[in-house]
Amino acid sequence: MMRIEHVRALEILDSRGTPTVQAQVWLADGSCASAQVPSGASTGRHEAVELRDGDLSRHAGKGVLRAVDNIETELGPAVVGMNAADQAAIDARLIETDGTPNKQRLGANAVLAVSCAVARVVANAMEVTKVAGGPDCQATKLPFVFCTRPFSRSAQPILIPA
Amino acid sequence: MNIVLDVAASHFYENGRYRLEGRELTAAGMADYLEPWVEKYGVRSIEDPLAEDDWEGWQLLTSRLGKQVRLVGDDLFVTNLARLEKGIHQGAANAVLVKMNQIGTLTETFQVIDRAREAGFGAVISARSGETEDSFLADLAVASGAGEIKIGSITRSERLAKYNRLLEIEKWEWPTSAN
Numbered sequence: 001m002m003r004i005e006h007v008r009a010l011e012i013l014d015s016r017g018t019p020t021v022q023a024q025v026w027l028a029d030g031s032c033a034s035a036q037v038p039s040g041a042s043t044g045r046h047e048a049v050e051l052r053d054g055d056l057s058r059h060a061g062k063g064v065l066r067a068v069d070n071i072e073t074e075l076g077p078a079v080v081g082m083n084a085a086d087q088a089a090i091d092a093r094l095i096e097t098d099g100t101p102n103k104q105r106l107g108a109n110a111v112l113a114v115s116c117a118v119a120r121v122v123a124n125a126m127e128v129t130k131v132a133g134g135p136d137c138q139a140t141k142l143p144f145v146f147c148t149r150p151f152s153r154s155a156q157p158i159l160i161p162a
Numbered sequence: 163m164n165i166v167l168d169v170a171a172s173h174f175y176e177n178g179r180y181r182l183e184g185r186e187l188t189a190a191g192m193a194d195y196l197e198p199w200v201e202k203y204g205v206r207s208i209e210d211p212l213a214e215d216d217w218e219g220w221q222l223l224t225s226r227l228g229k230q231v232r233l234v235g236d237d238l239f240v241t242n243l244a245r246l247e248k249g250i251h252q253g254a255a256n257a258v259l260v261k262m263n264q265i266g267t268l269t270e271t272f273q274v275i276d277r278a279r280e281a282g283f284g285a286v287i288s289a290r291s292g293e294t295e296d297s298f299l300a301d302l303a304v305a306s307g308a309g310e311i312k313i314g315s316i317t318r319s320e321r322l323a324k325y326n327r328l329l330e331i332e333k334w335e336w337p338t339s340a341n
Contacts, residue, residue, distance in 0.1 A: 014292040015320040022294075037263055039292035042170060044214050044237035046245065048266040091269035108266035115267040116298050123301075160199065 002084040002125055003028040007076030007114060009068040014039055019064045023071055023113035025121045027084060033124050035116035037109050051107025067110035074106060075114050084122050091115055164206035169196075172237045175213035189219025193226050200231050207232035207286075209259060214238050220254035232257045232284055241265040243273050250281040257284030259312070262302065275306045288312040293320040297327035304331050 006026040014020040014036075024034040039050060051070070053063035078097040079090055094114060098106040171180060171192070179186040187195060189212055199205050208227075212219040214237035224233055236259035239245045249255050258278045262271050278285045287303040289312065303311045311328070314321045 012294065014294050015318065016292050018292055020292065020294060035298055036294040036296040038261075038290035038294065038296075039263065040261065040290040041292065042173065044172065044240040044264065046214065046237075046240045046242060047264045048240075050263070088269050091267035094267060095270075103266045108263060111266045112263050112268075115269070116262070116296075119268050120298070160203075 002122060004079050004082050004084050004090075004118070007071060007079065007117075009071035009076070009110070009113060011064050011068050012036060016041075018062050019059050021064050021067050021071070021107075021109045021113040023076075023110075023117040025084065025114070025117040027121055027125060029125070031121060031125050033117055033121035035113055035120055037113045037116070039109070048102050048108035048111075049104035050109045051104070064107075064109060067107040067113075070106040070110045071114055075110055079114065079118070084118050084125075087115075087119055087122070090118050165203050166207040166209070167196075167199075167205060167211075168209040168236075169211045170237075171210050171216075172213045175216065178216075180213075189216055189222050192219070193223045196223075197227060200227065205231060207234055207257070209234040209286075210236050210238065212238075214240075217248070217252060217254055220249070221252050224253050224255055228253075228256045234259050234284070234286055236261075236288070239274075241271060241274050243270065243277060246274055246277055246283075250277070250283065255283070257286060260285050260287050260302075260306075260308065261290060262299075263290060268302075271302070272306065275308060279307075284309065286310040286312050289314060289321070289324065295320055295323045297323045300324045300327035300331065304328070 004025060005028045009021060009023045011019050012022045018039060020037055020039050022034055022036045024032055026032040051067040052061060053066050054061045055063055074097055075094055078093050082090055094111045098111060103111050174181050180192050192212060196208060196211055208231055211233060212223055233255045234257040235249055235255040238255060239249060239258045241260050241264040246258055258274060260271060260275060265271055275285045285308040287299060287308045289299055313324045
């Protein structure tokens with residue numbers, strides 16, 4: 001059993017200089033791993049809720065200290081003692097601890113950071129460096145490479161002849 | 163190489179109409195607008211061609227274009243199993259864009275990818291516009307067996323972290339599978 005010993009979190013910055021969440025998970029054997037969550041600019045209305053502080057004195061209200069605090073005081077303690085290798089049970093506990101359908105109470109950013117950090121610490125402990133897969137999995141992906149900027153963020157529209 | 167589009171139609175949808183270039187189009191009008199591009203420009207995939215709650219429009223568009231082109235639901239599905247289920251049952255879209263932070267746990271993300279595969283839907287693993295040096299996404303794409311990944315241009319380290327992780331996995335992780 002890979003017992004979760006300790007979970008910590010901190011506020012870091014994303015590629016736009018906007019705060020986001022990093023969580024770090026330690027197992028009983030001393031191994032640890034962290035995960036950082038991304039953040040969308042154009043978000044769908046039905047997405048899980050990203051928790052932001054709304055404190056205008058820091059990062060124009062976009063701080064994530066509440067999400068960080070939620071990991072350290074609620075989500076982390078909820079999974080300490082659990083078997084990190086049982087990702088489904090860990091995630092079910094995280095969802096239950098939040099208690100809302102869209103993770104608005106503790107923040108999807110807080111929940112996801114813990115979920116991913118747990119997966120990674122297990123991958124490390126199993127001495128594989130990938131999250132899952134196996135010897136036959138195919139790493140080559142068809143990449144989508146952006147050629148133009150979104151219209152909403154560009155000065156000139158691109159006209160496409162019909 | 164193929165052209166893929168992200169129309170982000172929720173952004174110009176108002177009162178049941180798509181407001182575009184001074185015109186107001188219905189979902190059928192959007193289908194008329196997009197259809198010629200598929201052949202003319204060899205468009206392989208169109209993401210969010212219609213708005214996030216225009217289920218009827220998505221059904222219509224999918225019945226018209228779904229055999230020729232991949233129709234990817236991002237705002238439509240938001241990596242949410244219940245919404246994907248609705249799309250599968252209604253014949254709305256034929257692929258799902260997967261963003262872990264739209265749903266919030268790894269388990270729920272895998273449920274969406276697995277259900278998509280089972281229903282014959284495609285799954286495209288996607289980054290967000292605010293990213294970090296974390297390359298978890300590349301592992302997710304490999305582990306889930308998804309065929310496509312949407313990270314962005316091959317510039318800037320928060321994106322290259324993912325591309326480089328894919329290269330690393332392919333080259334080093336499983337040397338026994340090198341053949």
